Structure formats: structure tokens, C-alpha cells
Amino acid sequence: EIVRKMTTIVSGLQGSPPKGHPSGYPFVAGRKNVIACAKHFVGDGGTEKGINEGNTICSYEDLERIHMAPYLDCLSQGVCTVMASYSSWNGRKLHADHFLLTEVLKDKLGFKGFVISDWEGIDRLCEPMGADYRFCISSAINAGIDMVMVPFGYQKYLQELAHLVESKEIPLSRIDDAVERILRVKFVAGIFEYPYSDRSLLDTVGCKAPPSWMLSNWR
Structure with a gap:
């Protein structure tokens, strides 16, 4: 409830x-509002023994009743993005779970925004981490990940993704769906009309003396 x-x-x-x-x-x-992200989908708060990036062991009914309820509230408020969890559900990695990401979140719950991976989330789909990168990409994108957070080596990611699409291991329709979802959010947020944020207060970021309005808020 909290x-x-x-x-x-x-x-x-x-x-x-x-x-x-x-x-x-x-x-x-x-323009003064920003895109929100609901995370981490789903069940990361119920992993066995509370282990970070662990395994949530429960029935789908319990997953829906306990762990999915907050996401329903987020969807009703028009949340734009949902981030997949590092964790697993009954041993299956969320970043590669087509049932939860596509069949439940997108199809059943009607989510029309985009699903984003966590930091190096797709790399964690194999051991050692990222060892079979092509498998990681294919598993995540086909499961329903629309945008991938690639902090390092994006050139390799793009190269491998292009190969997977050309070889039809990832259907072009899946790429089209991801692009449509990302563009939908960007249009809704007005990013194409106003691509840059208001920088009038940029000088106050990291300044030693807090501005007067901040002091009044603290008081």
C-alpha cells in the first residue's frame, strides 16, 4: 500500500x-514536465531472501496481486516508460520474459509507452556477463525490450542488432513496434518541438551558495 x-x-x-x-x-x-519511468518491472521487491538481482518465487496470481498493483496505478496516470528488472521470476530473467513484458504489460495491461532495459541489463542474460552478446540482444528485444541502456560499446550493440534483424532472428516488425513506442513518447513529451531543456538556472547547479528560493524551501 505504501x-x-x-x-x-x-x-x-x-x-x-x-x-x-x-x-x-x-x-x-x-514543457515543464518530464518523462517518468516505473521500475523495476516486476517483483524485484519480493526476491528470495531479499537478494538484489535475485529470484522472485511465486505464482502468477500472487505476482499480479502483490507486485503488479503499483504498476496499474502508474499506467492509469499515463506513465511513459517502464524499466525491466535485473531480477528473475521463477528462474526466468525479466529482461528476457516475453510473457511478462509483452503478453502481460503491453497486451493485457495495454501499455503503449516503451520498455527500457536497466544499465547493462541485457548483458546479464548470459554467464559470464555479455559472453554471448548476440544471444543477449535477441532474447531481450524479442521479449519486448524497446530501448536498451548500453553504457559501453554501443558500436558493437548496433552491429549485432543489425545482423540479427538482417538474419530475421529479430523480426523487423519488432523493431517497428519499438520505434513506434519510442516516437510516441517523444511526441507526447514535445521533445521534437522543444529538444532542449530550460538552461536559465544552469549556473545554480553545483554552486557553493544555495539560491534564496532553496533556502526558503528548506526553512
Whole structure:
């Protein structure tokens, strides 16, 4: 229940959608709002013995009832992005779980934003980490990951992804779907109309003396 109450952060960042806004469709109120991300989908708070990046062992019914409930609230508020978890559900890595990412989140729950990987999330789909990178990419993209966080070696990622599409190991329709979802969020957020953020307060970032408005807020 505490976690569900925290989902109001979504509307705090993106703005509150108007009455009747369909659940699952991205919403950003205007230029002063930012894209929110609901994470980490799903069950990362229920791993066995509380182990980070661990394994959540439960039935689908319990996963839906306990761990998926906050995401329903986020979807109703028009959350734009959802991040997959490093963790597993009954031994299956979330970054490669087509059932949860596509069949449940996108199809059943109607999420129309995009699913993003965690930092080097796809690399964790094999041991040693990233050893079979082509397998990692194929498993994640085909499962429903739309945008991949690649902090290092993006050139290799692009090269391997292109090979997988050309060899039809990743259908072009899957790429089209991912691109459509990413563009939908960017259009909703007005990124193409206003690609740069307001930099008028940039000089206050990292300054030694906090501005007066910040001091008044602290008081």
C-alpha cells in the first residue's frame, strides 16, 4: 500500500492526465514536465531472501496481486516508460520474459509507452556477463525490450542488432513496434518541438551558495 501511494510521483513529474485519459497511454502535460519511468518491472521487491538481482518465487496470481498493483496505478496516470528488472521470476530473467513484458504489460495491461532495459541489463542474460552478446540482444528485444541502456560499446550493440534483424532472428516488425513506442513518447513529451531543456538556472547547479528560493524551501 505504501508503494502504491508513491505512484503519485508519476503525476508529479509528468502532470495529471485529464479525466477519461485511457490507461496505458503516455501523457506529459507540458514543457515543464518530464518523462517518468516505473521500475523495476516486476517483483524485484519480493526476491528470495531479499537478494538484489535475485529470484522472485511465486505464482502468477500472487505476482499480479502483490507486485503488479503499483504498476496499474502508474499506467492509469499515463506513465511513459517502464524499466525491466535485473531480477528473475521463477528462474526466468525479466529482461528476457516475453510473457511478462509483452503478453502481460503491453497486451493485457495495454501499455503503449516503451520498455527500457536497466544499465547493462541485457548483458546479464548470459554467464559470464555479455559472453554471448548476440544471444543477449535477441532474447531481450524479442521479449519486448524497446530501448536498451548500453553504457559501453554501443558500436558493437548496433552491429549485432543489425545482423540479427538482417538474419530475421529479430523480426523487423519488432523493431517497428519499438520505434513506434519510442516516437510516441517523444511526441507526447514535445521533445521534437522543444529538444532542449530550460538552461536559465544552469549556473545554480553545483554552486557553493544555495539560491534564496532553496533556502526558503528548506526553512
